[in-house]
Amino acid sequence: MRKYKSHIARKLSSLTGMDESDIGSLIETPPSDDLGDLAFPCFSLAKSLKKAPAAIAGELKGRIEPDEFLERIETKGPYINFFIDKKRLIASVIAEIAGAEENYGGSNEGSGKTIVIEYSSPNIAKPFGIGHLRSTVIGAALKRIYSHLGYSVQGINHLGDWGTQFGKLIYAFKQWGDEARLKENPIEHLYEIYVKIHQWEEEDPGIADATREEFKKLENGDEENTALWERFSDLSRVEFEKIYKMLGVEFDSSPGESFYVDKMPAVEKSLMDLSLLVKSKDATVVDLEKYGMPPALIRKSDDTSLYATRDLAAAIYRKNEFDFHKMIYVVGVAQTLYFNQLFKVLELMGNKWVADCHHASFGWIKLGDEMMSTRKGNIVFLDDVIAKTIEKTKAIIEENSPGLPEPEKVAFEVGVGAVIFADLAYRRDTDISFDWAKMLDFRGYSGPYVQYTHARISSVLRKYGKGVPANCDSDLLKLPEEFAMAKILSRYSDIIDKAAREFEPFHISSYLLELCGVFNTYYQKYKSAEDRILSTDPGATDARISLINAAGIVLRSGLRLLGISAPEMM
């Protein structure tokens, strides 16, 4: 579709003198197909030409001739509407997808460039709730999307394995730690004593001093505390690994915050050299009042470090290590101010590359009308959700597809797919309302719906009995849905670009649903012997098979980018 846009932009540019890319960004899709395939609104020319937009449209239309790309051109009021040459579009889309296969929609725009993405980043000793899923799934999708565009991507799991909380944890474990329970279910046990110490602190402020002291000892290398911390950390990592394996999520490294502890002094030294550090209320801070922000805390009054200290070190380390083209932090919206502060401090340190750092924030997951949070204790566990979606899938398979090969494997793929899709079906910044009924509803727009459509296409291809024809006469594809499908397929690369540009995997989910909708209508609407995909006309059948094969490839590709598998049968 991009080719057609720039073709039109080039023509209009030579006629009006307007910048080609300016025109390109004005070109839009008409609200309905019978108005045309692409449109140019003439309002922006009205001022410079001092004429009514509608008049300009009429005049320009008279000076554009249809050509091999454009079948005809019409005007409607101030809009010039372009009708794309259908046969050409269908033929080229089929050929392009068949040629590129799984690489369709990709590019090499990222070759030689590295993108660093920080995502997931759960806290050691805290349960992996469905809230952590968002960062994990969005980040993993972005990683695949950027890879598809030729970037080299560094996926980093910035585990919360350092900080004041470990003082609490160590103190609590020394009080109530149970070796057997720690081995059996480390996260559950650690979280339990963490909650307990938290409550105790609220009742007795003296305890807070004691827990702070434990963290201080840890940061100063105390042997006993370091040993405890190491065990907590190792055990938690093993637990998280199980979840990542289930979700099919991978990282290039999982250094955790602790990795940057020995890199903090250098950062603090340069802050000092730049006279950016100020003592304030016994703490060490970077004053940001000039920029309308509260100060960035670098060192607490008890002389221990903070997350900002470690994040500064991490950012600088990553720039040196990877020389990234972009760095993306997939972190919740609650930390927006914090990232503004972090980026500002990096800027004040003279790091121009801070302009390449982005906070890809995401909204909360609500349970009822409350935000889900570990603190409030109203969280839903990821394990439970996945277990239930798998169970539900099994029930449906038993009902609808008895005798399906590898039912366990398929149930797993569909169940996990449902969970991932449910998370990526919304724009990042919207708060998601978690609802069991909705989660377990595989009808309508959902992950299983997309997978089902893919399986359906696979089924027709199987029934066709031969390999997808190498050549076909696509001129035989005359049904409106066939053109509509080709048009959607031609937009795939634009969608991927947009998803990458805006850090929004949602655009891909939304696109896949649109594609499924058109295919399913097409599939269901034409039942006569001549109009079906597998029809009495061998030529038309070959052409239709070629088209739906292309649709199948795109569905598979899109699902893969989202991190969802595409079973052939389900």
Added chain:
RNA sequence: GCGCCCAUAGCUCAACUGGAUAGAGCGUCUGACUACGGAUCAGAAGGUUGGGGGUUCAACUCCUCCUGGGCGUACCA
């Protein structure tokens, strides 16, 4: 208090970043299975886009005020 974000069909979300008649799914009602897979499809009903004012050829989108919610706001991450 100050700052940022949100408010769209009964519910959950879209709307190409200022463009043509605001669209989907679920729910409700009505239809399509001796099937190229019904985990599907077709149709109907459902809206003063929270409210007022403004900016302009054009506002769900931008500015302003109001109402109602959320988050953040120095020693948590």
